Amino acid sequence: MRLLMILLCLALPAAAEEVVLGLSQKEVAITTNFDGSEIFVFGAVKRDAPQPEGKLGVIVTISGPPVPVSVRKKERRFGIWVNTDVVEIEAAPSYYAVATSGPIDDVLDTRENILRRVTVTSMIQSISAPTTVLDATGYVKALIRIREKAEAFQLLEGKVVIDDDTLFRTRIKLPAALTEGAYQTRILLTRDGQVVDHYQTAIDVRKVGLERWLYSLSRNQPFLYGLMSLAIAIFAGWGASAAFSLLRN
């Protein structure tokens, strides 16, 4: 049913206006000195006919790989604050940014928002909470609050610049603490809050070089990685003290 609705939405006006997209980079490499990155998203609206009626809106979303997380709440027990209840969220992106060309309620219809899971609240779904937890939504709100504070979730209203109702561009910051994976990037073109076209691509975020090598070794060959860590650490410790005593003499 939902699929049919999306198809209907797409089929009718798509012929009139289309998104053409450019990205500053298709990959983000996490190197040893990685300190966050900035993605420059730009594009144009292609038209075969004169411009239709209604206000034009552009929404850009970048979403990190969705992973299951557990959100825990602390309560006072025996005088100290300990984790008590837990709510499992089956899929929450590790990173999620939404950039729009205006206030989100103006550029996107509420129904379309839910349907296409654009804003972060409609993005996070499938909560499994034990029956003892009454305020499961409080946990989801907490997740969003914590991630927003860490700049892992961003709502950038009005940060998409549109020139002459044709060209659009925006910059989206990726924080330093990134996890690996395919970052789904979506561009939604709206007229009066209704989506008229969309375009989807992925940005590949990967550890490279030493980072890649160490990480995959630690997962695939943990025993070897452990031995190597010990050897490197012993050698570094011994080397540093030997160098220091050489320096002294």
Add this chain to the structure above:
Amino acid sequence: MQIYLPIAEVSVNAFLLLGLGGMVGILSGMFGVGGGFLMTPLLFFIGIPPAVAVATEANQIVASSFSGVLAHFRRKTVDLRMGVVLLIGGLVGAALGVFVFNYLKSLGQVDLLVKLCYVVFLGVIGGLMFIESLNAIRKTAKGGAVPKRKKHNWIHKLPFKMRFRVSGLYISVIPPLLVGLVVGILAAIMGVGGGFIMVPAMIYLLGMPTKVVVGTSLFQIIFVTAFTTMLHATTNFTVDVVLAVLLLVGGVIGAQIGTRIGVKMKAEQLRILLAIMVLAVCGKLAFDLLVMPSELYSIGAAEGH
């Protein structure tokens, strides 16, 4: 200069880590302690996940103890036989500790366990050390004699006696095994070498001569923390070698400076300073547990997937 830690998956300032290693190194050189009990909580404070901090610290301790034990071997101040007995207890303890650690991790209570262990142990050790060194300062001010150690206690009544030639002891193997076990558990849960527990236990409980205590404890610590590192690396994947090396380089250099400062100070003054520091870290951790946190919720990786 920011550096991305591949296992912890956070980006931290490399100079902060070097400085932290250096600072703890200076203290450990001054006081002749491993410094793991200070480093691990400091890593929590700068935002390294506790599981990674504990496992990585174990890795770092292996390395920082290594050059120490070599020096003691050269001076023949290692009781190998006692070391091996302590080690057997230690390995069993470390395995137990990692098992408890992983079980509580699945319950989401591992942070609490680690922090509670720190509060209890730092509080007890810091408090005892503070009182003892205060008394010592008072006594030297009066010019009194150093108190004599008791030669015989309940420990000499236990079975399975063994001769430890280097220490000049003929005692049951049960107490050293137990001491080793407790230290092993602590190493796995707290990411410490356990010298701060083992050294007093060896002197006061086992009655070992002071000159072989440090070398023998370092010998045990190296193998127990190496074993712990391997257990954490293979079951939790939480050993971050980049973090370990950065802390280590700072630590080794700091320790050399610290040793020089330590020589210029009196033993009682040193001990009272160390006691105050231990109590300060303990206080900060206890404060965090007792005061209502500003964010009641926390995010963790989901289990059972």
